[in-house]
Amino acid sequence: MTVPARGNSAATAQPKLSITHVTKRFISPNADQEIVALQDVSLQAPSRTFICLLGVSGCGKTTLLNLVAGFLDPTEGEVRVDGQLVTGAHADRGVVFQDYALFPWLTVRLNVQFGPRVQGRSQAEQRALADKYLAMVGLSEFENRYPHELSGGMKQRVAIARALANHPSILLLDEPFGALDAMTRETMQDELLVLTTKEPKLVVFVTHSVLEAVFLADRIVVMSARPGRIMADITISLPHPRDRTSAEVTEYVREIRQLIAPQLKEEPRR
Amino acid sequence: MAQADVSIGTTSRRAGPRRRRSYVELTVLSLVAGIGLWWAAVASGMANPVLMPPPGKVLKAIIELTSDGTLAIHIGVSMSRGLGGFVLGTVIGVPLGILIGRSARAHAIIDPWIQLMRPVPPIAVLPLVVLWFGIGETSKLVVVFYGALFPILVNTVHGVRSVENSLIRAARALGASERQIFRLVVLPAAVPSVVTGLRLGAGMAIFVLVAAELLGSTAGLGWLIMDAREHFFTDQIMVGVIALGVVGYTINRGLLLLEHRLVRWRPAQE
Ligand SMILES: Nc1ncnc2c1ncn2[C@@H]1O[C@H](COP(=O)(O)OP(=O)(O)OP(=O)(O)O)[C@@H](O)[C@H]1O
Ligand SMILES: [Mg+2]
Numbered sequence: 001m002t003v004p005a006r007g008n009s010a011a012t013a014q015p016k017l018s019i020t021h022v023t024k025r026f027i028s029p030n031a032d033q034e035i036v037a038l039q040d041v042s043l044q045a046p047s048r049t050f051i052c053l054l055g056v057s058g059c060g061k062t063t064l065l066n067l068v069a070g071f072l073d074p075t076e077g078e079v080r081v082d083g084q085l086v087t088g089a090h091a092d093r094g095v096v097f098q099d100y101a102l103f104p105w106l107t108v109r110l111n112v113q114f115g116p117r118v119q120g121r122s123q124a125e126q127r128a129l130a131d132k133y134l135a136m137v138g139l140s141e142f143e144n145r146y147p148h149e150l151s152g153g154m155k156q157r158v159a160i161a162r163a164l165a166n167h168p169s170i171l172l173l174d175e176p177f178g179a180l181d182a183m184t185r186e187t188m189q190d191e192l193l194v195l196t197t198k199e200p201k202l203v204v205f206v207t208h209s210v211l212e213a214v215f216l217a218d219r220i221v222v223m224s225a226r227p228g229r230i231m232a233d234i235t236i237s238l239p240h241p242r243d244r245t246s247a248e249v250t251e252y253v254r255e256i257r258q259l260i261a262p263q264l265k266e267e268p269r270r
Numbered sequence: 271m272a273q274a275d276v277s278i279g280t281t282s283r284r285a286g287p288r289r290r291r292s293y294v295e296l297t298v299l300s301l302v303a304g305i306g307l308w309w310a311a312v313a314s315g316m317a318n319p320v321l322m323p324p325p326g327k328v329l330k331a332i333i334e335l336t337s338d339g340t341l342a343i344h345i346g347v348s349m350s351r352g353l354g355g356f357v358l359g360t361v362i363g364v365p366l367g368i369l370i371g372r373s374a375r376a377h378a379i380i381d382p383w384i385q386l387m388r389p390v391p392p393i394a395v396l397p398l399v400v401l402w403f404g405i406g407e408t409s410k411l412v413v414v415f416y417g418a419l420f421p422i423l424v425n426t427v428h429g430v431r432s433v434e435n436s437l438i439r440a441a442r443a444l445g446a447s448e449r450q451i452f453r454l455v456v457l458p459a460a461v462p463s464v465v466t467g468l469r470l471g472a473g474m475a476i477f478v479l480v481a482a483e484l485l486g487s488t489a490g491l492g493w494l495i496m497d498a499r500e501h502f503f504t505d506q507i508m509v510g511v512i513a514l515g516v517v518g519y520t521i522n523r524g525l526l527l528l529e530h531r532l533v534r535w536r537p538a539q540e
Binding site: 090101 | 437440441442444445454455458461533
């Protein structure tokens with residue numbers, strides 16, 4: 001319903017997301033120095049895929065996600081969604097932030113209703129959507145709380161519910177569980193998989209935890225630092241649910257760690 | 271999952287509401303002791319009773335000035351002047367602050383004036399204001415307005431400008447238009463800062479008002495104090511000072527209450 005209307009290209013094998021030769025440079029504020037955050041990045045992704053962007057700190061993961069979200073424009077190259085050039089944010093691309101970014105003056109329920117509300121849905125529709133997604137993330141009884149009254153895990157559930165209530169066809173998550181303790185983090189990973197299986201979409205999930213990526217992803221895009229490039233694109237063909245301690249998972253983790261090990265050694269220089 | 275929710279919620283919140291121990295007795299004791307010391311200083315002859323009237327005499331003056339309505343009249347005069355300037359400062363300061371906070375152009379045009387005029391103590395402009403508007407009510411209104419304006423303006427600008435970028439991005443990704451972002455994100459986010467500005471503005475209004483009344487007027491608490499000084503009625507001076515303390519305290523309490531109502535969503539500051 002919120003998907004932008006396009007010609008009936010129903011059967012064309014057009015990728016859902018298409019990033020072609022994208023370079024992003026920033027002018028650093030103090031020195032007049034250019035920072036190349038991304039260098040010639042290309043990536044195609046079909047719908048209904050769970051992609052993890054993996055890489056060391058500063059390699060440009062957030063930058064890439066922000067380009068897809070439409071918060072930033074590429075310096076060179078282009079980002080397309082359903083064949084259309086991305087020029088700004090759109091309700092069809094839901095975003096979940098590491099710091100939750102909940103509206104602190106709105107209750108949990110009103111946070112979840114925010115998307116439907118600004119889309120001009122009726123009160124009844126707004127409420128029904130909030131009911132549905134709050135139940136889905138198990139927070140129905142906390143609907144009247146304010147964000148500051150919630151734990152980190154609960155806040156991130158609200159943020160996920162808020163993004164899903166808009167029925168986006170792409171869900172972008174920037175280290176959503178990075179601030180959570182290990183146990184909550186695993187619970188949240190399980191829940192996210194359940195949610196995205198219920199409503200399949202293209203998910204782009206940024207993380208720098210190799211295990212998290214192997215546990216979640218259909219595809220892991222490994223990035224290298226300075227300048228950010230795509231170093232490897234690995235398909236994880238293990239069925240869900242995966243066992244974090246299984247031999248297959250452990251093997252994938254080991255391989256990917258070896259791949260990025262040289263980068264990790266350089267990291268303290270940053 | 272519901273099980274996990276409950277345990278996450280309870281472990282991360284504080285264990286039960288911790289009630290601050292109330293020390294009402296100490297407060298009362300402190301007040302009584304202070305007045306006792308005052309009385310003792312005069313009774314022992316340490317303080318000259320003409321310069322420092324004993325509490326009993328001040329109390330008598332309070333009763334006198336209250337029963338014949340003098341005090342109420344002067345409080346009324348001062349309050350209406352102060353309120354006039356404060357309301358004017360709010361009505362102009364808040365919208366202007368929003369404008370400056372929103373528009374880089376407006377900021378470039380108006381901000382230099384604010385930065386130049388803000389450090390000038392409002393009393394310093396009083397002579398000029400009196401020359402322009404005469405010694406009557408208008409000049410008092412103007413100078414109180416001048417005093418109240420800057421705290422309100424500056425805090426409003428700050429509130430509007432310091433909205434977290436991630437909140438704006440979140441709203442944008444949920445499909446909000448620029449207008450909706452302004453109305454539903456920028457304004458509510460600025461409320462705490464605006465209310466702080468109002469509190470500071472009210473304090474400044476009283477401060478400036480009394481100074482103006484001391485310097486030239488025919489009624490008001492400032493005049494009451496000056497008039498009592500002419501006649502060497504130190505007890506009445508004390509009454510004026512106490513009345514100012516009570517009025518200021520009441521106004522501040524009122525605005526704090528307003529703040530609590532408006533920003534209930536903020537975590538309690540301890
Ligand atoms: N607005 C900006 N202005 C200047 N430089 C920026 C800006 N945003 C990002 N950068 C730089 O671009 C590079 C990539 O940053 P980015 O935030 O995308 O990395 P990241 O992979 O998300 O890192 P982390 O894992 O620490 O979040 C960094 O060197 C960063 O300093
Ligand atoms: Mg990042």
